[in-house]
Amino acid sequence: MKSLSQKVDKIEESQTIAMTTLAKKLRAEGKNVISLSAGEPDFPTPENIKQAAIKAIQDNFTKYTQNEGIPELREAVAEKFRSDNGIDVKASNILVSNGGKHSLFNALQAILNPGDEVIVPAPYWVSFPEMVKLADGTPVIMKTKEENGFTFDASDVEPLLTPRTKAIIINTPSNPSGAVIGEESLRSVARLAREKDFYIISDEIYEKIIYDGNKHFSIGSIDEVRDRVITSSGVSKAYSMTGWRIGFIAANDEIIKRAAKIQSQMTSNASSISQAAALEALRGPQTDIEKMRAAFEKRRDVMLMKLSQIDGITVKKPGGAFYFFPSVKGLIGRTYNGKSLTGSSDVAHFILSEAQVALVPGGAFGSDENIRLSYAYSEKELTEAADRIAAAVAGLK
Numbered sequence: 001m002k003s004l005s006q007k008v009d010k011i012e013e014s015q016t017i018a019m020t021t022l023a024k025k026l027r028a029e030g031k032n033v034i035s036l037s038a039g040e041p042d043f044p045t046p047e048n049i050k051q052a053a054i055k056a057i058q059d060n061f062t063k064y065t066q067n068e069g070i071p072e073l074r075e076a077v078a079e080k081f082r083s084d085n086g087i088d089v090k091a092s093n094i095l096v097s098n099g100g101k102h103s104l105f106n107a108l109q110a111i112l113n114p115g116d117e118v119i120v121p122a123p124y125w126v127s128f129p130e131m132v133k134l135a136d137g138t139p140v141i142m143k144t145k146e147e148n149g150f151t152f153d154a155s156d157v158e159p160l161l162t163p164r165t166k167a168i169i170i171n172t173p174s175n176p177s178g179a180v181i182g183e184e185s186l187r188s189v190a191r192l193a194r195e196k197d198f199y200i201i202s203d204e205i206y207e208k209i210i211y212d213g214n215k216h217f218s219i220g221s222i223d224e225v226r227d228r229v230i231t232s233s234g235v236s237k238a239y240s241m242t243g244w245r246i247g248f249i250a251a252n253d254e255i256i257k258r259a260a261k262i263q264s265q266m267t268s269n270a271s272s273i274s275q276a277a278a279l280e281a282l283r284g285p286q287t288d289i290e291k292m293r294a295a296f297e298k299r300r301d302v303m304l305m306k307l308s309q310i311d312g313i314t315v316k317k318p319g320g321a322f323y324f325f326p327s328v329k330g331l332i333g334r335t336y337n338g339k340s341l342t343g344s345s346d347v348a349h350f351i352l353s354e355a356q357v358a359l360v361p362g363g364a365f366g367s368d369e370n371i372r373l374s375y376a377y378s379e380k381e382l383t384e385a386a387d388r389i390a391a392a393v394a395g396l397k
C-alpha cells in the first residue's frame with residue numbers, strides 16, 4: 001500500500017494525554033493511582049454557565065452559527081480584551097474557535113509559510129512545536145534558565161533571529177513552569193518585534209490564574225505592536241470549562257479573515273450551545289473565578305512546602321497557572337531495583353510504579369531535568385501524593 005502522511009510522522013503524540021490515559025488505565029485495573037498529570041481545573045463549571053447551556057438547548061439554539069462565532073459572543077470577547085487586557089479591539093477582530101488549542105492552530109496556519117521559523121521558549125507547552133510543524137513552520141527552541149524563573153527578555157530572543165523568523169510564541173502564565181513574564185520583559189520583546197519585523201503569538205489561557213497580588217499584563221496592549229500580536233485565550237481554565245471547547249483570538253483584520261477562512265473549511269463554528277455558555281461566562285457574575293484562583297494559590301503554597309522538603313527535588317515558586325515544574329536533576333543517576341534513572345521519563349515512570357502518582361516527564365516540554373505536576377487537585381490528594389513521592393524517593397540508592 002502507498003505510504004501515509006509524512007507530516008504525521010514528524011509530530012509527537014501529546015505526552016500529557018498519554019500519561020493521563022495510562023493513569024486512567026491503571027485505575028481501571030484497581031490501582032490506587034493519584035494522577036497529577038492533567039491540565040484542567042477540578043472544579044465543576046459554575047452553575048449559571050451550565051444553566052445558560054441548558055436554556056440554549058431548550059430554546060433550540062442548536063444549529064450552525066456564524067463561522068466566526070455569534071455576534072454577541074464576539075462582542076463580549078472584544079469587550080473582555082479591552083477591559084481586562086487593555087487590548088484595543090472590535091468584535092470583528094475576534095475569532096471564536098473550538099478551544100484554545102484550535103485558536104492557536106488557526107493563528108499559526110494563518111501566518112506561516114513553509115520554512116518560516118517560530119521561536120518557542122522552553123520549557124514549552126507540548127503542543128507549540130508540533131503545531132508549528134503542522135503549519136509547515138520550523139520551531140526554533142529558545143532555552144530559558146531555571147535560575148531566572150524560566151522567564152526571558154529581548155536579549156535572549158535576539159541571538160536566535162534569522163531572516164526566516166516569522167514569530168515568537170509567548171505563554172504567560174506558563175504551562176509547564178508557572179512562570180509569569182513581567183511587563184518590562186514583554187515591552188523589550190515588543191520593541192524587538194517591531195524593529196526586526198516578526199509576529200507575536202501570545203497564549204494567555206491562564207491569565208486569570210495568577211498569584212501574589214500580581215496583575216496579568218498583555219503584550220497586545222502595547223500600542224507599537226498592536227497589529228503584530230495575536231492574543232489567544234479562552235474559557236477552559238478560568239471558568240473550568242475544558243470540555244466545552246471554546247477559545248478565541250484577537251488579531252488584526254487580515255489575520256482574522258485568514259484564520260476564519262481556515263476554520264470555515266475545517267470545523268466551521270464552535271458548538272452553538274458552548275458559545276451560549278461562554279457568553280454567560282464572560283457576561284455573568286465573575287465571583288467563581290476568584291474563588292478558584294484563591295483555591296489554586298492555597299494549594300500551590302501547601303504543595304510548595306511539601307515538595308521542597310524532598311531530597312533530590314528542587315522547586316521554584318510558580319507565579320501563575322496550576323503547575324509545578326521541579327528539577328529532578330538530583331535524582332538522575334540514583335538507582336532502584338538495580339536500574340539507574342537516566343532522565344525525566346525514567347523518573348516519571350519510577351514515581352508512577354513506586355508511588356502510584358502520575359505526572360509528566362519534563363522531556364515532553366523541552367527540559368529533561370524536570371517533571372511537571374499539576375496542582376488542580378484537592379489538598380488531600382496533593383498532600384497524599386507528595387508523601388508518596390517522598391517515601392518512594394527515600395528508597396532510591
Ligand SMILES: Cc1ncc(COP(=O)(O)O)c(C=O)c1O
Nearest residue numbers: 039099100101125175205234236
Ligand atoms: C498553554 C496552553 N495553551 C492552550 C491550551 C488549550 O486550551 P483548550 O483546552 O482551550 O484547548 C492549554 C491547555 O492545556 C495550555 O496549557
